[in-house]
Structures are given as structure tokens and as C-alpha cells.
Amino acid sequence: MTVAAGTPAGQASLRRHNMALVLRRIAEAGPISRAGVASQVGLTKATVSSLVEDLLEAGLLAEQAPRAQQRAGRPGTDLVLNSRGPAAVGVEVNVDYMAACVVDLAGTVRVNRLERADGRAISAEETLLRAGRLAGACATAARRRGLRPAALTLAVPGIVAEGRVVNAPNLRWSDQPVAEALSAGLGRRPLPISVDNEANLAALAELWHGHGRELSGFLYVSGEIGIGAGLIVDGELFRGATGFAGELGHMCADAAGPRCACGARGCLECWAGQEALLAAAGLDTARGTRLGAEESPITELARRAEAADRAALAALERAGRALGTVLASAVNLLDPGAIVLGGSYADLAPWIAPPAQEELAGRVTAGRWRPEALRTSELGAGAAVHGAASAGVRALLSDPLAAM
Amino acid sequence: MTVAAGTPAGQASLRRHNMALVLRRIAEAGPISRAGVASQVGLTKATVSSLVEDLLEAGLLAEQAPRAQQRAGRPGTDLVLNSRGPAAVGVEVNVDYMAACVVDLAGTVRVNRLERADGRAISAEETLLRAGRLAGACATAARRRGLRPAALTLAVPGIVAEGRVVNAPNLRWSDQPVAEALSAGLGRRPLPISVDNEANLAALAELWHGHGRELSGFLYVSGEIGIGAGLIVDGELFRGATGFAGELGHMCADAAGPRCACGARGCLECWAGQEALLAAAGLDTARGTRLGAEESPITELARRAEAADRAALAALERAGRALGTVLASAVNLLDPGAIVLGGSYADLAPWIAPPAQEELAGRVTAGRWRPEALRTSELGAGAAVHGAASAGVRALLSDPLAAM
Known part of the structure; x- marks a missing residue:
């Protein structure tokens, strides 16, 4: 709970806070008894029981059948999040x-x-x-x-x-x-x-179900037709002053570069956006011409790179350099702790990550770049x-x- | 107060929270009576009186002489922060x-x-x-x-x-x-x-004593021999995962540019750092040769720019363009709400800000750049x-x- 700085902390906000606390503990540690919750969160058993009653009634929790009795006293009934709630x-x-x-x-x-x-x-x-x-x-x-x-x-x-x-x-x-x-x-x-x-x-899916299980902060990069980013700081999404943060694709990779669709020159998307990448690799970006309608053109690009197709490799190398240059600037400015390559970059990482790593190593200030801080998302396109x-x-x- | 998410909110942390709340209210609204504090923060008079006693004893507060009686009842004694504390x-x-x-x-x-x-x-x-x-x-x-x-x-x-x-x-x-x-x-x-x-x-000084009086978020740029930045988000300093955020001077302004002292190519400091700027303007950067030892070489640079010295104007124009390019990337990534130019940039703003504005207008995504979001610090070198x-x-x- 964050009690707003300008208001006194009262009973209603305490109950709200403690209810979420109990629920989160059960989410993390369940199946767990009321007594187990009480000792782990530091509230009295009576308080926990009262909060649990409300959560059961609202259908957020469910009780499991009593366990076999292991100690003297009434057998415990374990609590879990309600999978039918x-x-x-x-x-x-x-x-x-x-x-x-x-x-x-x-x-x-x-x-x-x-x-x-x-x-x-x-x-x-x-x-x-x-x-x-x-x-x-x-x-x-x-x-x-x-x-x-x-x-x-x-x-x-x-x-x-x-x-x-x-x-x-x-x-x-x-x-x-x-x-x-x-x-x-x-x-x-x-x-x-x-x-x-x-x-x-x-980025939030990565936090909750992917690398976030070990990392509390990272810059998630979503490489699709556009290139977006989500910055996770202390387990929270950073949105910027008006909610527009994350336009990584329009960070400048080369001030004198080609004109981007956004009107600026040399944006990252000019090399590392999906359409620029496919065009540079000599792949037709219109669907259904050379590729089956159900297949992603990224799959075809990866296939060509695996077959050592020179145009495909050159396009991926250039995309990786542009990406690494921009990510190094982001690291110098933000110190995000780690970077996770997601979207189509997860599939293209074998070719994009090495040149990106070189640029990061050469451009992050004071030699602070650790190569293991660049990771590939495990969640894929469903993130x-x-x-x-x-x-x-x-x-x-x-x-x-x-x-x- | 932020009650840590993993702990129950108890009486001790409530008292700590409410004491800071009372003190902050007096800082913002003092001189103010105990009753005034109580009504403004939503605590009882008895609670406020008890907290105030402790704060008086610790020397954080002082009492002012009773005001002239304006209403029936005992005259109020106003509270202020202790200027001798x-x-x-x-x-x-x-x-x-x-x-x-x-x-x-x-x-x-x-x-x-x-x-x-x-x-x-x-x-x-x-x-x-x-x-x-x-x-x-x-x-x-x-x-x-x-x-x-x-x-x-x-x-x-x-x-x-x-x-x-x-x-x-x-x-x-x-x-x-x-x-x-x-x-x-x-x-x-x-x-x-x-x-x-x-x-x-x-950046924190700017938040507390400068533009922060109107803005809860901004990127403060400190232009000195090095170029640093401090990002303020929701009235707090953003430090990054390991406290190294803000190395704006080593964001890349031109990937193919000259070698920076940090080892990378084309860092912002190569054009907009004080030594690069002075050298490009033809000013000797060693102190005491052409300038009095007590005068900053930035003062001399500004004097030459005012006198329409061509080398000085060209150096400032180039520095401003590099700065604008990098700041546009920072805005696309972070959406900081506003930018405050501080340190020597405050004095050089008449020449640096216009080219920076042009780059920002052309490079911030989706035409979202508002020129009034670029400001000049009022605090100067003492910030x-x-x-x-x-x-x-x-x-x-x-x-x-x-x-x-």
C-alpha cells in the first residue's frame, strides 16, 4: 500500500492494505493455513480470519479439504486462490x-x-x-x-x-x-x-511470467513492424509524464541517416524495424506473395540467415548495430539493469544480439556493460x-x- | 509514507507517517495553529498536539508569540519550522x-x-x-x-x-x-x-527551489566539463538500477563521430562538452592564459557570441544540434514532461537552445514536442x-x- 503523502493513514486504508497483503501471500505461498498466513505477514490470527472470510465470500479464495492431522488440535484448512473465481x-x-x-x-x-x-x-x-x-x-x-x-x-x-x-x-x-x-x-x-x-x-508479462522472476528492473524491447519498449523499474512499469514513454524505434541511430516514416532522420526503425529489415534482406514484405499467408516473414528471414544468405546476414548485422547503438544510449541515460529482446527479436537474436553486444560494450560509459545483461524473451509473440x-x-x- | 508492501501497517509506522505529515504541513502553511494543522491534515487535535510536543522538544518546531485574539476562547499559538534548529x-x-x-x-x-x-x-x-x-x-x-x-x-x-x-x-x-x-x-x-x-x-535543487514548483517531472541537464542529467519523476529522483542513470554526455549524437575520452565514438560531449565547445570556438581551455583566473571561460564564450564571433557562434550551433538530437531520443524513450538546461547551458541558452529546439521539433515522435517544454534553469552554478x-x-x- 502507498498511503498518499497528503492524507493520514486510517483504518479503512489499513484494512485494504492488509487484505491485499493476505491475498498476495496466499498467491505466493498457497496452499497455506490461516495460521501460516498470520505468522508470515505479521498480523494476528483473528485479523487474518476476518479478512479471509470476506475474500472467500467474494470468491477470490477457495478452501482445500482438511489435510491429514499432523499435530494436536483441530486440523488446518488450507487456502488457495479460487481457480473458479x-x-x-x-x-x-x-x-x-x-x-x-x-x-x-x-x-x-x-x-x-x-x-x-x-x-x-x-x-x-x-x-x-x-x-x-x-x-x-x-x-x-x-x-x-x-x-x-x-x-x-x-x-x-x-x-x-x-x-x-x-x-x-x-x-x-x-x-x-x-x-x-x-x-x-x-x-x-x-x-x-x-x-x-x-x-x-x-514488458509486464515478462515481469510477471518471464525474466522478471529474477530481475526487478529491465528494458523490454518489442521488435515488430514498429519497435516499442517497456521500462520496468522496481517491479513497476515506467510510463513517463504523459504515458508516451517507450518510443525506442524513434531514438536516433544515425543523425544523417535515411528519412523515417515519422519524418525524422535516422531513427532506429530505419534499420531494425521489420519492414526495413525485410527489404534490406531482399524479402518481399507484402504477405502472400512468396510466403504462405499463415507464415510470418520473420520465420523466412531466420531460415535464410540459417542458410547463410548474404543479404539476410548483412541486414541482420546492420539492424543489430543500430539496435546496440541506441540501446547503449538508453543504458547510459537510464541504467535499466538488463535488456530483454522480445517480439520478433527473440527469434532473430542469434544474428542480431552479437553486433548489438559489440556496440553496447564499446558505448556504455566507464566499461560498465555486462554482456549477460542482454537477454532474450522466453515468452515469444504471445507476450x-x-x-x-x-x-x-x-x-x-x-x-x-x-x-x- | 510508503508502507513497505510486504509488511503490515502498524501503530509505530502510523506515528512516523503522521509526524512527517504534520511537519510538512507546517513547512508549507506555517505560521499555523495546532487546530489549523489538525483540520488541514485530517487528524484529531489531540493527536496533533501530542506530535507537536515531540517536534518542539526535538527543536524542529518553534512557537510564535500568541496572535491578537480575534475570536472567543484562548488565543492560538502559531507553529513554524525552527530557524534556529x-x-x-x-x-x-x-x-x-x-x-x-x-x-x-x-x-x-x-x-x-x-x-x-x-x-x-x-x-x-x-x-x-x-x-x-x-x-x-x-x-x-x-x-x-x-x-x-x-x-x-x-x-x-x-x-x-x-x-x-x-x-x-x-x-x-x-x-x-x-x-x-x-x-x-x-x-x-x-x-x-x-x-x-x-x-x-x-536536479533536486531545481525540483525544490526552481522549476519544480510548477513541474513534477523533468529531465535536468547539467552542462559542465562533463554533461550529466538528473531525471525527476513524480517529484522523485530516478537513479536507475544501480544508481548510474543520467550519463547524458555519453549518449550517441553521431555513431560515426570523433572518438570520445570514454572510448566510444560520437558521444554528445564530443560537441557539447565544455572543453570541446571551447576548443571549437577557438578559446584556450587552459585557465589563466587569456582569461583572468577568477573568470569562467564560459563567460568569455558568451561574450564572443554576443559580439557575433563566427567561431563561437558555429561551435554553439553545433553543440545545440548535438544536444537537441540526443534530447529528442531521451524524450522519445522517457517522455520526461519537460527539460531544464542547467549549469553552463543556462548562460549559453540564447545560442544553444534554438538549434536544440529545431532538432527536438523534428525528431520527437508524432509531433508531440512542445517548445515550451524546454526551459532554462534559474538556479545557475550554485544548484x-x-x-x-x-x-x-x-x-x-x-x-x-x-x-x-
Whole structure:
């Protein structure tokens, strides 16, 4: 709990704090008895029992059958997060696919669907309607498994503010509201809707389900058609003053470089963005010409690099150098602790990471760069939608009173 | 107060929180009565009176003579921060000068001294001994004014960790402990010693005494012989994972540029660092040759620029472009809300800011750059030492129990 600096800490905020504390302990240590929770969090058994009653009633916790008695006294009943309780839906709209999933309170993905769709070929409203239908189908499937979907989070490759997509250039969206069209797709069972940037949500997924298990801070890089980043600091996402932080793709890699689609010269995306990379490798970026419609062009690029195709290797080497130059600047400015390469960079790391490492070693101040601080995401392409659903679950767990 | 997420909030931490709350309210709104404090912070009068007694006893507060009676009942006695109470000493070691000051609880600079000294010409120990003597002289002067110096903070142009200067290339210090030599200089009245980076402390001074009065977040740029930065987020200094954040001078302005002293190519300091700037303007950077020993070469550079000297104008234009390119990358990555140009850049802003603005306008993504977000510090060269002393005062105010 953070008690706001300008207010006194009172009983209501203490109860809120302690309820989240108990729930988090059970999430981390369950199955666990009430007495076990009390001793681990430092509250009295009576306080814990009272908080647990409320959490059971709200369906956030479940009791397990009594264990075999090991000591004198009444046998303990263990507590776990309710796997048939509230759940959260994530849905991702990206340039050439959409995906949805449902995550339960324990963080397990219970339903997961993906649909190919070119977000540039249809209107934003139509895209959102289809995304809403996909999310609705996942929510229905989750209800059949006894879950109660309680929130929906949308992930988009763009800048988001106040529930709108301010700018998603690769989708060609600008100042686009999302809730109405998504809700229309969801149908008769509406959900509260949030929206966030896909790199932010993928970074959070990495924090909760990937390298974050060992690292409390890192810069997550999402290499897709655009290049986004999510900065994790002390286990929290850093959003910047107006929520626009993370535009790594438009950091300058070479001030005299070619003109970027954004209007500036020499942005990182001019070498390391997916379209520049494919073009430099001599791959047709239009889908369906040389590649099967269901296959990502990144898979083909990796195949060519494996076959030592000179154009592919040169393109990846140049992308890696540009990426390393920009990441070294980010490390000098931010000292993020570690960097995680995600999105398509996870698949391309064997070719992109070595030149990036060279630039980092040569450019990070005072020889402070440790090569092991550059890592590859284990989550792959599903990171953003997983993060979207998990964000909803985290919100339920961190403020259980709001879920009641 | 932030109650640590893993601990229950108890009575002791509540009292600590509420004491700091009362003290902060009096700092912001004093002179103010006990009843006024109680109504403004939302605590009972009895609680406030009890907290105030402890704060009076510890010398953090003082009472003012009763005001003229305006209403029925006992006249109120107003509370203020004690201007004869605990105080904090700041001392700055920089490349060509050292400075010290004492700040009282109300944030007023009560003693202030500056001494010219070339930190490169004498050993680190000798420099620290002299800095300790300067700080000790300020502390003695403060005691004569009835203050009780209770802490000392040292500002250095380098990377700091665990009370040591890890690396201060412009001072030629490396892995340098500071406390022993500083304490020897202080003499018979030792003080607890902290040490921090000068750009960090200057950024905090800007937060507490400069543009921070309107802005809760900004990137402060300290343009000296080195170029440092301090990032303020939500009224707090961002330090990075290992405390090394802010090496703005070694962000890359041109990957193919000249070799920097750090070993990399094209760092911002190659164009916008003080020595590169003076050399490009045709100014001798060795002191005492063309300039009076007491005059900063930046003053001479500004004089030549005012006289439309072509070399000076070209050097400043190039420095401004490199600075703008790097700052645009920082804005794209961090969305800091605003940028404050400090140190020598404050004096050079008439020539450096316009080309920097052009680069920012052309390079910040999605046309989000607002020219009014680039500001010039009002604090000038004294920012770091002022910040050092103020940091000590803030520590006293935010945890008054520790000062008792």
C-alpha cells in the first residue's frame, strides 16, 4: 500500500492494505493455513480470519479439504486462490493478427485464441468489432469452465491515453476510441474495458511470467513492424509524464541517416524495424506473395540467415548495430539493469544480439556493460495478450475490495 | 509514507507517517495553529498536539508569540519550522572550484562560501581535506547563528555508489572513498556524511527551489566539463538500477563521430562538452592564459557570441544540434514532461537552445514536442551545492523521529 503523502493513514486504508497483503501471500505461498498466513505477514490470527472470510465470500479464495492431522488440535484448512473465481480477458490487435486469452487468479492461461487478420485492410471499427467477438468467445469458453470474467484489457501497437488510441501509425489509427466497438463485439455480457500499449503489456508479462522472476528492473524491447519498449523499474512499469514513454524505434541511430516514416532522420526503425529489415534482406514484405499467408516473414528471414544468405546476414548485422547503438544510449541515460529482446527479436537474436553486444560494450560509459545483461524473451509473440489479461488479474488481486 | 508492501501497517509506522505529515504541513502553511494543522491534515487535535510536543522538544518546531485574539476562547499559538534548529551542510567539489553552504529547516541558505581550486592539480585526499575545511567553516558560522548542523552531503561530478566515488573522470578520481578525508577537514565536530552525483543534486535543487514548483517531472541537464542529467519523476529522483542513470554526455549524437575520452565514438560531449565547445570556438581551455583566473571561460564564450564571433557562434550551433538530437531520443524513450538546461547551458541558452529546439521539433515522435517544454534553469552554478544541503534538510523533515 502507498498511503498518499497528503492524507493520514486510517483504518479503512489499513484494512485494504492488509487484505491485499493476505491475498498476495496466499498467491505466493498457497496452499497455506490461516495460521501460516498470520505468522508470515505479521498480523494476528483473528485479523487474518476476518479478512479471509470476506475474500472467500467474494470468491477470490477457495478452501482445500482438511489435510491429514499432523499435530494436536483441530486440523488446518488450507487456502488457495479460487481457480473458479474472477478472471480477466486480454485481447491484442496487431498489424497482421489478433489474439485473445483468459487468465485466472492464479495467473494460468485458461483459454487462448488467435486469428489472422490484416488490421490495415479493414476499418478500425471493424477490427475492434472482430476483436470484441474473439474476446467474447474466450469469455464464454471461460464461463463454461466455471470462471467469472470480470475485466478486459486491449493491447495495441500505438500510443494510448485516456482509453483512446492516440496514434497507432502501423495500424493507421489516429485518435481512435475503442470501448464502443469492442463492447459491440462482446455482445450481451459487457466487461469494464482498459487499453494499453502492446510493448508495455508485453514488458509486464515478462515481469510477471518471464525474466522478471529474477530481475526487478529491465528494458523490454518489442521488435515488430514498429519497435516499442517497456521500462520496468522496481517491479513497476515506467510510463513517463504523459504515458508516451517507450518510443525506442524513434531514438536516433544515425543523425544523417535515411528519412523515417515519422519524418525524422535516422531513427532506429530505419534499420531494425521489420519492414526495413525485410527489404534490406531482399524479402518481399507484402504477405502472400512468396510466403504462405499463415507464415510470418520473420520465420523466412531466420531460415535464410540459417542458410547463410548474404543479404539476410548483412541486414541482420546492420539492424543489430543500430539496435546496440541506441540501446547503449538508453543504458547510459537510464541504467535499466538488463535488456530483454522480445517480439520478433527473440527469434532473430542469434544474428542480431552479437553486433548489438559489440556496440553496447564499446558505448556504455566507464566499461560498465555486462554482456549477460542482454537477454532474450522466453515468452515469444504471445507476450502482449498474456500481459493484457494478467494486468486485469493483478488489478483484482491488488485491490480485492474493488472486486467485491 | 510508503508502507513497505510486504509488511503490515502498524501503530509505530502510523506515528512516523503522521509526524512527517504534520511537519510538512507546517513547512508549507506555517505560521499555523495546532487546530489549523489538525483540520488541514485530517487528524484529531489531540493527536496533533501530542506530535507537536515531540517536534518542539526535538527543536524542529518553534512557537510564535500568541496572535491578537480575534475570536472567543484562548488565543492560538502559531507553529513554524525552527530557524534556529537542526540544519544541513552541502559541499561541492568540482573541477575548477569548490563550494559549501548551510540550509536551515525552512530551506533558506544561511551560509554560503566558494573557493577557486583546480581539482586536477592536487590529490583527491588533499581536495577532500580542503572541502572538509570549507564545510567546517560554514558549519561553525552556522552554529554562531544558533543553528545545529546535523548532516553533510557532498556533491561530485562522477558516478557514486555506497558512499564512494566510483568514477569521476574529469577530476581523475577512481574508486575514491570520501568520508575519512572530509571528516579530517571538518575537524573536531564530525557530521554524518552522504555523497551524491552533482547532476542528481542539482536536479533536486531545481525540483525544490526552481522549476519544480510548477513541474513534477523533468529531465535536468547539467552542462559542465562533463554533461550529466538528473531525471525527476513524480517529484522523485530516478537513479536507475544501480544508481548510474543520467550519463547524458555519453549518449550517441553521431555513431560515426570523433572518438570520445570514454572510448566510444560520437558521444554528445564530443560537441557539447565544455572543453570541446571551447576548443571549437577557438578559446584556450587552459585557465589563466587569456582569461583572468577568477573568470569562467564560459563567460568569455558568451561574450564572443554576443559580439557575433563566427567561431563561437558555429561551435554553439553545433553543440545545440548535438544536444537537441540526443534530447529528442531521451524524450522519445522517457517522455520526461519537460527539460531544464542547467549549469553552463543556462548562460549559453540564447545560442544553444534554438538549434536544440529545431532538432527536438523534428525528431520527437508524432509531433508531440512542445517548445515550451524546454526551459532554462534559474538556479545557475550554485544548484548542486544548494541541492546537497537541501537533501540533508529533506531527510530530516521526512523522518523527524530519526533526527530526535
